[in-house]
Amino acid sequence: MTHTDGTPGAISRRQMLRRIGLSALVAVPGAGLLNACATSGGGSAAPTAAGSAAATSAANPLGVKATAPLEVVIFKGGLGDAYATEVHEPMYKKMYPQAQIKHVATQQIAQTLQPRFASGDVPDMIANAGSDLMDEGALQAEGQLLDLTPLFDAPSIDDPSKKVRDTLLPGVVEAGYIAGKPYVLKYVTSTYGLWYDANLFKEKGWTPPKTFDEFKTFCETAKSAGIVPYAYAGKNASYYQYWMILISAAKIGGNEVLINIDNLVDGAWTAEPVRQAAAAWAEIGPYMGKSFEGLIHTEVQTRQNQGKIALYPSGSWLENEQKSNTPDTFAYAVAPTPSVTSADKMPYEAIRVAPGENYIVPSKAKNPQGGLEYLRIMLSKEGARGFTEKSGSFTVVVGATEGLTLSPGNQSVADAQKAAGQNIVTLSLFETWYKELETELRKQTNALMFGRIKADEFVEKMQAAADKTKNDSSITKQQRSA
Structure with missing residues (x-):
């Protein structure tokens, strides 16, 4: 109608x-x-x-x-x-x-x-x-x-x-x-993290990487085995990837990093934890291959079900979304994002819920x-x-x-939450509050991960977009305290 x-x-x-x-x-x-x-x-x-x-x-x-x-x-x-x-x-x-x-x-x-x-x-x-x-x-x-x-x-x-x-x-x-x-x-x-096939990892003798140094080593190992180490869908789900960047930033500097971003605090995007997180993930981007920028999420997810992708960033709806394409031999499991530095405020086990x-x-x-x-x-x-x-x-x-009775993926979620305890990465609210800022983040995330910009340019562009939002009197501003 x-x-x-x-x-x-x-x-x-x-x-x-x-x-x-x-x-x-x-x-x-x-x-x-x-x-x-x-x-x-x-x-x-x-x-x-x-x-x-x-x-x-x-x-x-x-x-x-x-x-x-x-x-x-x-x-x-x-x-x-x-x-x-x-x-x-x-x-x-x-x-x-x-x-x-x-x-x-x-x-x-x-x-x-x-x-x-x-x-x-x-x-x-x-x-x-x-x-x-x-x-x-x-x-x-x-x-x-x-x-x-x-x-x-x-x-x-x-x-x-x-x-x-x-x-x-x-x-x-x-x-x-x-x-x-x-x-x-x-x-x-x-619950958000890096999803993988527990059966494939067991077969290969792999374990999810706990640091970004381990992550890069893992990427080389998976690549040598003919498997794309890590991938996301750049065409319609770049927000899956920016979640990972923001989770890493929060693990480096604490949840106040995300609170400052939500509150449009001056310099929130150029803060060192955000820059470090962006730089770490930018080193993983080249392992995807540029073709992933043109794919939608279900295409990438189905490739993982086919054993062609090792790690995929998503939330815990993934297992149900893919049930019609998931073979019986595939067992979903989730791992936290790797630690970026030895001085991260949150431990490796910290996970976003x-x-x-x-x-x-x-x-x-x-x-x-x-x-x-x-x-x-x-x-x-x-x-x-x-x-x-x-x-x-x-x-x-x-x-x-x-x-x-829990499915393999949901049992993994339960185990991950138990391991995290109180080390929970909070949600981001700017995604709902400021849609134009969120849209810009999608664009710059793809630019970062597919090698068109470096981390410094990523945070500068996002800070400029946040400043534009902050200075736009037609946009109602919101605040959060925790």
Whole structure:
């Protein structure tokens, strides 16, 4: 359906095309894995749920109108959408049998929804993810996102004596803050690192490198065996690689390196930990070969499944995303990024664990109460467990994976998190807050890894882009303290 601009108060087509663009973000429940991220910033007052609400009650704390239709838009990527069609939507239908549910699955979230936001014809709940996700900072600044505080303060489906927020891992609510309020539910905890075939490594007698000196030696060894040592997809997933650079920077200098980047602190990108991380990874780039800049992520991932690539940077959705292409002889495992220097603040075992996969409720939805209720269902143990069974990924709901048999990849994630303990690399929020800066980082990451620029030029170009963002008064600035 085609929509035109013109709805009073809607985001203009020019603004949406400029700001709604590119980007992305399972873990084992455990206290302390997620750092709280207290954030603040400018922006409009938090919209409250409009639409036709019903009276609230103990059984219906969010005031859902039982007969109101519900439209759900799901990003159908590595997590698939069976968790929605076979778990969450049937749970909603069971609670509200008269409600008609419309399910939309797409890999082009912004392209699909930009005209609808411009016209005011928006769905009730959106899984905003993938390389074509929408700019949530821009949406919030335009008053297009619903404050999720009523959801987090609502009674839990499992235990009405507890608020929903009290059933989640620490820091989850705060991780979705924009302008000091929770506008985003980050539902999946993703673990990031270097993925490999444990069976191949066992066969070859290889172990994942623990330092960058070992990494370079490993690259020579794998190359001699006729296997590409390391690769990522430059065409659509250069953010997979910049995650690795930022993780390395945080391991060198601590999480404050990433906090400074998010807060647009002067000189954050030219800081020595970022430069050292970029320089270290630039030495790995030549082992890929330039053809990888023209490939998409599934092409590279399938080559790894075929035994042609040793190490691949990604998050813990990878195993599920590749299940149809993964032979029985392939066993996914994850390793932390290697240490860059002997003086790194974080040990080799430190690994990035971050809540991601963003779910939002538009403030101008026809059934925003239903959108909030859908999220409450997702945050029940039944909803979370079903998500894990269908997607292969863990959620932020404490205790929801009890009794589940883990796949090789998820068992590896559990082992890696246990080894890391409290040495957790935090998430980066600028990716959501400042889309043009994030897009520039993709570009410069490819330039670095494919040999067109050196580390010094990489950090200078990124600092210039950050300064441009900081000095652009049309962009709402955000702040985080941890």
